[in-house]
Amino acid sequence: MRKENNGDLEEYIKNNSRYNCLSERAAKFVVEDGLLALNDLYDIGLFHRDIKLKNFVISGIENYPNGPTIDENGCADVKLYVKLIDFDFVDYINKDDHRRIGAIFYMSPQIVNSDKYKNPDVFSLGMLWFKALTGE
Ligand SMILES: Nc1ncnc2c1ncn2[C@@H]1O[C@H](COP(=O)(O)OP(=O)(O)O)[C@@H](O)[C@H]1O
Ligand SMILES: [Mg+2]
Secondary structure (H helix, E strand, O other): OOOOOOOEHHHHHHHHOOOOOEOHHHHHHHHHHHHHHHHHHHHOOEEOOOOOHHHEEEEEEEEOOOOOOEOOOOOEOEEEEEEEOOOOOOEEOOOOOOOOOOOHHHOOHHHHOOOOOOOHHHHHHHHHHHHHHHOO
16 A cells, blocks of 8 residues: 555644544545445455544545635644555454454444444444544
8 A cells, every 4th residue: 555644634633623623524525535445345345443533544635725724613624535544453244253343432332342243334434523523
C-alpha cells in the first residue's frame, strides 16, 4: 500500500478543527469512503474488526469552493479522501469467531457480549461517524 503523508483521520481532525469534529458534509464524505472500503472487504469475505478514526489515513484533501476550512461550529469543513489501513484483526466472515477484539468505543454490542457476530464493521463505522460529528 502506498505510504500517505497527511497522517491519520484522528490526527487530522485534532489538528484542523477547533472542537475535534468534522462538519456534517465532511463527515458524510468520509463515511462514504469508509463504506466503499467495507464493501470491498465483504466482497472477498472478510471483516476488518478495527474500524476507527486512527485506522484511516488521509489520501487527499480538497477545499469546498469559497468556503473556510472550519465551519461555524468549529468543525473541519473539507473533503477528505481516506484509505482503510491496519488489517491486523481481519478475519473470514463465516468463521465461528467470538473473540472480543477491537477498540472498546467502537465495539458492536455483539462483540462486547462475546456473541456470535456477522457484521461488526458497520456498527463501528457508525461510531466513527458519531465521533467525527461530535468530537466525543
Ligand atoms: N499507508 C499508510 N500511509 C500513511 N500512514 C500509515 C499507513 N499505514 C500506517 N500508517 C500510520 O502508522 C500507524 C500505525 O499503523 P497500523 O497499520 O494502524 O498499525 P497498528 O497495528 O500499530 O495500529 C497508523 O495509525 C498511521 O498513522
Ligand atoms: Mg492501527
